[in-house]
Amino acid sequence: MSSISAKPTASHRRGMLVIGAISAQVIGGLFAQMSPFVVAGLMGGRLELSEREAGLVTSIELLTLAITAIVLAPLLPRLPYRRICVAAVALTFLAQVLSILASGWTALVILRSIAGVGEGALYALSLSIVASCANNPEKIFGYFQVVWAVGSVPLFSAGGEITAAYADRGIFTLLAGITLALAPLLLLLPNNRSPEDKSVGSEHQTSSSTIGAMLLAGIFLYIAVAAALYAFSTSMGKRAGLDTVAVGYTLTVATLVGLAGAAAATALNVRWGRALPISAFCFTSAVVAVMLCLWQNSTAFVIAVVLAAILWYFSLPYLFGLAAAIDRSGRWAAAAGSAYLLGYAAGPFLGGAVIASSGYTFLAVVVVALTAASWVLLMVVLNRSMAGRTGVLLKA
Secondary structure, rough: OOOOOOOOHHHHHHHHHHHHHHHHOOOHHHHHHHHHHHHHHHOOOOOOOOOHHHHHHHHHHHHHHHHHHHHHHHHHHHHHHHHHEEEEEEHHHHHHHHHHOOOOOOHHHHHHHHHHHHHHHHHHHHHHHHHHHHHHHHHHHHHHHHHHHHHHHHHHHHHHOOOOOOOOHHHHHHHHHHHHHHHHHHHHHHOOHHHHHHHHHHOOOOOHHHHHHHHHHHHHHHHHHHHHHOOOHHHHHHHHHOOOHHHHHHHHHHHOOOHHHHHHHHHHHHOOOOHHHHHHHHHHHHHHHHHHOOOOOOOHHHHHHHHHHHHHHHHHHHHHHHHHHOOOOOHHHHHHHHHHHHHHHHHHHHHHHHHHHHHHHHHHHHHHHHHHHHHHHHHHHHHHHHHHHHHHHHHH
């Protein structure tokens, strides 16, 4: 009888790595995705926090998450994947459980900051793992967005019902339950990169901190303006003649249709290069901003919201993929996650400040201008990364 080797094949190992990375991504990004329900739960729960207090708790956790991601970014290539993920998920789960029992605002702030540290580590690791180990990062980042698009529908439905019934304790219990359910999948991750992964990560490195900073700035601007529009989508919908319920249904449908964007990014990945897809979603995003801010028409609003959802899920794989292209060790991809989170947090403040001072027309102008600036930065980074790769090939 011949013995069968238990050693997994390269394709099997890569599959386990992708599943583990997606699990880390979901646990790390879950709070940001469900933050509207956390705010609602804190305001209506036993603590009865004000809008300011509830918003501050949320902002502190998002900020801690982003800071953790950017601090860990330079260290990630030298850290053991599985051990860090297990430690981070244990810290996150503990903070979620204790948040259910928290009896005061100060204790809650401390606990949510601790949760942000664990979430930030998981979020950064999920991006770094793909950047350093995948031959085609855009494709795997596309899988991330498919999971988010599909998973957001039951998450939003459950989050709304549970928050309405049990307020903050309900939403924190939901976060803890999902964290616990996905935690075992993190064991699929290896502690260290294999020799094959190291050969992938050694290709066309770009060590320029200037190029990296330009990339982070480009991602931050693009995400901030997208988040600014999303934060005030209900107000824009009312200006277009829709009530809050209709806007809610529109956003739900848009999330489902947005799956097409994630699927397109997964299917196309870099088949057409990076310049064309990045230019396409930047230009179309500017058009969508004009539609949302200036066209007070319900049909135009629905079309614009659906397009915005498709662009959101389509663009993220290319933004993170570009980060992987300039440094395959995964450091800049992890930092890109921090830029994404900071942009997501800054967007509502940006939108509110512009609308309060100059109205929706000027918001359209600002969004178009910042989107154009983001496109310029991304194109410069792309050109420099291509030039760096060509130089490496010529030396070889």
